[in-house]
Amino acid sequence: MSPRPTTTDSETTASNEPQQNYQSIWLVVAGASLISTGLAAYEIVPASVTPLIRDSLGIGSTIAGFLVGIMFGTAVIASLPTGxxxxxxxxxxxxxxxxxxxxxxxxxGWIAGQRGDYRSVIASRALGGVAYVVVWNAGIDIVSRAATSENRATAVGIFTASGPIGFALGQGTGPLIAHRFGWPAIFVAFTGLTLVGFVLFWPASRGLGASSGDAPSIQEFGAVLRNRKVWSVGLLGFLGYSLYLFVNSWGASYLTTELGLSLAVSGLLVAVFPAIGVVSRISSGLLSDRVFGGRRQPIVFGSFVVAAPLVLVFTRFRSLPLLVGLLLLTGFAVQLTLGLSFTYVREIVDSRVAATAVAFQTSVGLAGAFLAPIAGGVVIDLAGFDTAFLLAGCLAICGIAVAWRAPEPAYS
Structure with missing residues (x-):
C-alpha cells in the first residue's frame, strides 16, 4: 500500500488562503456597508419628523428642507476634492x-437641537456631509479593491444598497426615537451603527487603503470634466437623485398633512420607498449584465419611463394600499438608475481616471439631492403638494429624454 501523502504547512496555508480572502472580502463589505447605513439614516432622518422640527424651531417648509439638503450640498462641494x-x-x-x-x-446637532439653535444644527449637518462623502467615495474604492473581478459588481452593489437601507431605517424609526427621547436625539441615534461597522471594517481592510500607481494628472482630471458622456450619465444621476430625495423628504409630510396620518405611520409607509432600493440597486447590475448583455442604456431608460407616470399621479389617490404600492414601484424604478450610475460612469472613461469619474458622479448626483428638498419646500409653500409632485414628474420626463440618448460603454 502506498503511503498516505502528507500535507506540508505551506500547502495548508495556501489551501486556506482563498477561504480567508473570501471571508475578508465580505467582512470589508459588511463593515463598510454598516458605516454607510448609519450615515444614510443620519442623513435622511430629519425628513421623518419635519412637522416636529418646524413647530419646535418656528421655521417654514423651505428652511426645514435645508436640514436634509445641507448634507448633500456639502457633499457636492466636497466630493471632487475628496476624490x-x-x-x-x-x-x-x-x-x-x-x-x-x-x-x-x-x-x-443633538446639543444644538436641545438649545433650539437652528444655525448650529445646520452647521453640524454640514460637517456630517463631509463625513458622508468621504465614506461613500472611500467605501466604493476599498470595496472595489477587496473584491475580485468576478464579484466586484456584486460587492459594490451591496455597498451602494446601504443607502436605501439607511434611508428606510431613518424614515421608519425617526418618529419613534423623537417620541421617546425628543427630536434632537435623531442626530445621535445612528452613530452606534457606524461604530459597529467600523469594528468589522478596520481589521478586515488592513492593507487595502493605500493608493497604487501614479495619481491622475491635472490633464487627465480635466479630460473627465470635458467628457460629454460623463456629463450625460451625471445628468441622469442628478435627475434620479432629485426624484429620490424629493419623495423621501416630503412624502411623509404629504401623508401627515393631506391625509391626516400620524408621523409614526407616515414614516413607516414612506420607508418602503428607499427600502425597495435594496432589491433595485443590486438587481440593476444583474439585469444589465444578464438580460441586456452588458448594455446600460436600457436600464436607465426604463427607470425613468416607469417612474414618470407614477410620480405624476401620486397625489391623485387616497387609498393607503394603493399609495404604498406606488411608493414601492416608484422607489424600485428610480433606484435602478442610482444603482447602476456609479458602475456606468466608470466604464465610459479610461481606467486611470475611473475614481475621478465616480467622484464627479457623486458630486453631480448629490447636487440634485441637495436642491430637491429645498426646491420642494418652496413649491409646497407657494402652490401645495399637487404642484410639487407634478413638477417632480416633469423631472422624470426629462430623464426619459436624456436616457434615450445615453451612451453605452465602448465594449458593449
Missing part, C-alpha cells in the same frame, strides 16, 4: 476619520 485626496492618501484612514467626524457632528 483627489483619496487618490493620494490612505482611504482606510480616511474612513476612520469620517466615523469620528460623524460622532462629533451628531453630538453637536
Amino acid at each position: 483627489a485626496v483619496l487618490d493620494r492618501t490612505d482611504s482606510r484612514t480616511a474612513m476612520a476619520l469620517a466615523v469620528l467626524t460623524l460622532v462629533v457632528a451628531g453630538t453637536w
Whole structure:
C-alpha cells in the first residue's frame, strides 16, 4: 500500500488562503456597508419628523428642507476634492476619520437641537456631509479593491444598497426615537451603527487603503470634466437623485398633512420607498449584465419611463394600499438608475481616471439631492403638494429624454 501523502504547512496555508480572502472580502463589505447605513439614516432622518422640527424651531417648509439638503450640498462641494485626496492618501484612514467626524457632528446637532439653535444644527449637518462623502467615495474604492473581478459588481452593489437601507431605517424609526427621547436625539441615534461597522471594517481592510500607481494628472482630471458622456450619465444621476430625495423628504409630510396620518405611520409607509432600493440597486447590475448583455442604456431608460407616470399621479389617490404600492414601484424604478450610475460612469472613461469619474458622479448626483428638498419646500409653500409632485414628474420626463440618448460603454 502506498503511503498516505502528507500535507506540508505551506500547502495548508495556501489551501486556506482563498477561504480567508473570501471571508475578508465580505467582512470589508459588511463593515463598510454598516458605516454607510448609519450615515444614510443620519442623513435622511430629519425628513421623518419635519412637522416636529418646524413647530419646535418656528421655521417654514423651505428652511426645514435645508436640514436634509445641507448634507448633500456639502457633499457636492466636497466630493471632487475628496476624490483627489483619496487618490493620494490612505482611504482606510480616511474612513476612520469620517466615523469620528460623524460622532462629533451628531453630538453637536443633538446639543444644538436641545438649545433650539437652528444655525448650529445646520452647521453640524454640514460637517456630517463631509463625513458622508468621504465614506461613500472611500467605501466604493476599498470595496472595489477587496473584491475580485468576478464579484466586484456584486460587492459594490451591496455597498451602494446601504443607502436605501439607511434611508428606510431613518424614515421608519425617526418618529419613534423623537417620541421617546425628543427630536434632537435623531442626530445621535445612528452613530452606534457606524461604530459597529467600523469594528468589522478596520481589521478586515488592513492593507487595502493605500493608493497604487501614479495619481491622475491635472490633464487627465480635466479630460473627465470635458467628457460629454460623463456629463450625460451625471445628468441622469442628478435627475434620479432629485426624484429620490424629493419623495423621501416630503412624502411623509404629504401623508401627515393631506391625509391626516400620524408621523409614526407616515414614516413607516414612506420607508418602503428607499427600502425597495435594496432589491433595485443590486438587481440593476444583474439585469444589465444578464438580460441586456452588458448594455446600460436600457436600464436607465426604463427607470425613468416607469417612474414618470407614477410620480405624476401620486397625489391623485387616497387609498393607503394603493399609495404604498406606488411608493414601492416608484422607489424600485428610480433606484435602478442610482444603482447602476456609479458602475456606468466608470466604464465610459479610461481606467486611470475611473475614481475621478465616480467622484464627479457623486458630486453631480448629490447636487440634485441637495436642491430637491429645498426646491420642494418652496413649491409646497407657494402652490401645495399637487404642484410639487407634478413638477417632480416633469423631472422624470426629462430623464426619459436624456436616457434615450445615453451612451453605452465602448465594449458593449
